[in-house]
Amino acid sequence: MTTDPAARLARLADGYLTTQILYVAAELGVAEVLADGPASAAEIAAAVGAAPAPLHRVLRGLAAEHVLDELPDGRFALTAEGALLAADAPGSQRGVVLARGRVYHAAFAGLLDSVRNGGTAFDAVYGEPFFTWLAAHPEEYGLFQGSMSGRSAREAAAVVAAYDFGRFGRLVDVGGGRGVLLRAITAAHPDLGVLLFDRPEVVAGVGLPHEGGDFFAAVPPGADGYLLSRVLHDWDDGEALEILRTCRRATPDGATLVVVEAVLPARAADDAAAIRMDLHMLALLHGRERTEAEFARLLADAGFRLVRTTPAAPGCTCWRRCRSKQPRAGSRGTRTGCGSGAPRGPRACRRPGTAARPAGRRTPRRRAGPGAARGR
Secondary structure, eight states: OOOOHHHHHHHHHTHHHHHHHHHHHHHHTHHHHHTTSOBOHHHHHHHHTOOHHHHHHHHHHHHHTTSEEEOTTSOEEEOHHHHTTSTTSTTOOHHHHHHIIIIIHHHGGGHHHHHHHOSOHHHHHHSSOHHHHHHTOHHHHHHHHHHHHHHHHHHHHHHHHHSOGGGOSEEEEETOTTOHHHHHHHHHOTTOEEEEEEOHHHHTTOSSSEEEOOTTTOOOOOOSEEEEESOGGGSOHHHHHHHHHHHHHHSOTTOEEEEEEOBOOSSGGGOHHHHHHHHHHHHHSSOOOBOHHHHHHHHHHHTEEEEEEEEEETTTEEEEEEEEOOOOTTOOSSOOOSOSOSOOSOOOOOSOOOOOOSOSOOOOOOOOSTTOOOOO
16 A cells, blocks of 8 residues: 555545446446356456446456456456455345445535535435435335345344343344344344344345334333344434334333444544444434444433443444333333233244345434434
8 A cells, every 4th residue: 555645645536436346347247257267358248248348447447456356368357355246145245335336326426515514415416315215216225225234244243242142031123124133143042032123014024023113103012132233323313312212111121222333433543434334324314323422321311221332343333231220119200111021932033034224214304403413
């Protein structure tokens, strides 16, 4: 890497090139062609239906980024990074690249106006909020799901290693999408009783014990463990607090809420991944990443006590273990759970899953005033 400041800055400014050549390769299926072995640009072009000369230039750009290997005979081969562009590769990044290249990239063109005037860049560029737009564009919604699935799969092993879910009798995964994380948990703890809770259309046919609903309205009551993974950062403080209070109403006193989120560092350079995620939230949604102190305040306002924070995955993810507060006799300040008669017997996970999304969302309400900055 160059140490010349001008060259480094120019390199950073060229980031849009990398995003788009990765997107072209993922969209065309270049990695799938090269999975059978090295090939020339002409051979790849014939297989994917592209013009050989422009594709050759893109392939050389990918080789310059070490995504492909340009062989002495002029053919191209996959590197370890390039192999991850294939849809069926373990740890595939194809969904991540497609979502960024086709949807997110254009939204960031509105970032300057958002910084000057407030609001959300995506809303300004696309004319409506992120999830509203996705609902009307099924193909792009599928790309978004693929991106979330890739992230969930990468994080699941670290999350399971960081926290002992076997301590629970029954665990409810609130806003758990298609259950990627919950499957990893049940694989590690097969006798754990689990329930996946999300919008009805999200959990339909998921192959796990599930219940459809809206986490702004009610959450299944009575479990001794609740999980919120990558949900709160999609929402502003008022809406995040509303979600937490809904969970609190369902949670028996002394039960545990586990929250998986990025934690903003004191200095940006200490956790660049968390900062990048926060910028996604700034441009795409009305939510944001938060500091540990901000999470503690939200949890306390919702009636939870922060017990512990544990790093789970290097760079971006932490665990927060929170217990519901027991109110003093006669106190009306904290709402108790809605009962504890839920079954606690073991429930089996029947088949592995392939997709997930930060779900359970509804179209965010616009709110005026500072700090309501839904306006990722």
